[in-house]
Amino acid sequence: MKKPFPLAKVYTLLEPGAVAMVTTALKDRANIMTMSWHTMIDFDPPLAGLVIGDQSQTFQTLKRTGECVINIPETGLLKKAVACGNVSGRTVNKFKAFGLTPVKASKVKAPLVKECPVNLECKVVHRTLANRYNFFILKIVKAWADPNKKDLRTFRHLGKGVFLAGGKKIKTSSRMK
Amino acid sequence: MKKPFPLAKVYTLLEPGAVAMVTTALKDRANIMTMSWHTMIDFDPPLAGLVIGDQSQTFQTLKRTGECVINIPETGLLKKAVACGNVSGRTVNKFKAFGLTPVKASKVKAPLVKECPVNLECKVVHRTLANRYNFFILKIVKAWADPNKKDLRTFRHLGKGVFLAGGKKIKTSSRMK
Numbered sequence: 001m002k003k004p005f006p007l008a009k010v011y012t013l014l015e016p017g018a019v020a021m022v023t024t025a026l027k028d029r030a031n032i033m034t035m036s037w038h039t040m041i042d043f044d045p046p047l048a049g050l051v052i053g054d055q056s057q058t059f060q061t062l063k064r065t066g067e068c069v070i071n072i073p074e075t076g077l078l079k080k081a082v083a084c085g086n087v088s089g090r091t092v093n094k095f096k097a098f099g100l101t102p103v104k105a106s107k108v109k110a111p112l113v114k115e116c117p118v119n120l121e122c123k124v125v126h127r128t129l130a131n132r133y134n135f136f137i138l139k140i141v142k143a144w145a146d147p148n149k150k151d152l153r154t155f156r157h158l159g160k161g162v163f164l165a166g167g168k169k170i171k172t173s174s175r176m177k
Numbered sequence: 178m179k180k181p182f183p184l185a186k187v188y189t190l191l192e193p194g195a196v197a198m199v200t201t202a203l204k205d206r207a208n209i210m211t212m213s214w215h216t217m218i219d220f221d222p223p224l225a226g227l228v229i230g231d232q233s234q235t236f237q238t239l240k241r242t243g244e245c246v247i248n249i250p251e252t253g254l255l256k257k258a259v260a261c262g263n264v265s266g267r268t269v270n271k272f273k274a275f276g277l278t279p280v281k282a283s284k285v286k287a288p289l290v291k292e293c294p295v296n297l298e299c300k301v302v303h304r305t306l307a308n309r310y311n312f313f314i315l316k317i318v319k320a321w322a323d324p325n326k327k328d329l330r331t332f333r334h335l336g337k338g339v340f341l342a343g344g345k346k347i348k349t350s351s352r353m354k
Contacts, residue, residue: 002294004247005320010223012320013249013295015331018192027257039193039216041228043354046187049226049312051218072190078350084208099238117179129306133218135226137310143182147250151346154192167344174316 011159011177018154019163021071022050023102024061025110030102032087032113033058034081036157039072045126046140054134057089062136066124067108071116074150074153075165082161083173107142117152119144188354194338195331198248199227200279201238202287207279208266209290210352211258213334215247223317224302231311234266238255240315243301244285251330253341259338259351284319290326294311296327298328325339
């Protein structure tokens, strides 16, 4: 039987896409942020929309540089993705702290995460909604993937540190809402 | 080994959230559209962003009325969701054609789909990106769900009619890209 559902918990009902790790770089300092709120916006040229919390270092860097990489991790990286989501890039070099490998991108200054099987190099094309909605529209200018790898074991965040992977739920120590 | 990946196929790499069925109503005529490109934008009040193809009847109605309902189907409705995505509301009354039941909503004129376990009544709050990016920002003004139902068997569209549900792939006759 359906009943009215608390509006503040609606975000747990609209299941997001695969968890992404967004990398940015300011001068020589690279950072990683774990996030779930994204959507494709157009096919070709490929455009995507990202919601990036305005308290984060990534938000500031993305506004200043207009560049990032969307990296898609598989379940083997779940613990590291959660760890990257639990601390701020202001105080921690997440590549070093969590044993992730930055690789030079071809069209942006933000690095690829080597351990992620998919890397999408992006440039911001629309930022008028950044201040009001934390929302950026990006054009994917270069994409990297393994053509022989057909099925990615991605995972999704259901809220409060519970992830869904391959039909199974996994509880983590994520501090994400 | 990662290689450059064709930009026109990037949309198959950025896995979307759960398939949604968006209902709208113009005068007494209700319509349903199946779609995947959505994201939450804020927690409370809950905001969501939707990409609605500008060739669709839903796009025109959403622009005119500023109201819709996001309905989340489970796998038992996969065939009907695909059927709703394969035809236009201009020529077909999809509720009648596919045996779906419209239920009066409480705050918008668009109907809830009774067979979907989650219904989110929405009002458009930002449409400046509708013409350029087919992108609408909505506020969820009323939500319906079964509090006793903990695990929704949602499904995701991986592209070209292949869906992912409970860790398994399902091929359908969808005409979606």
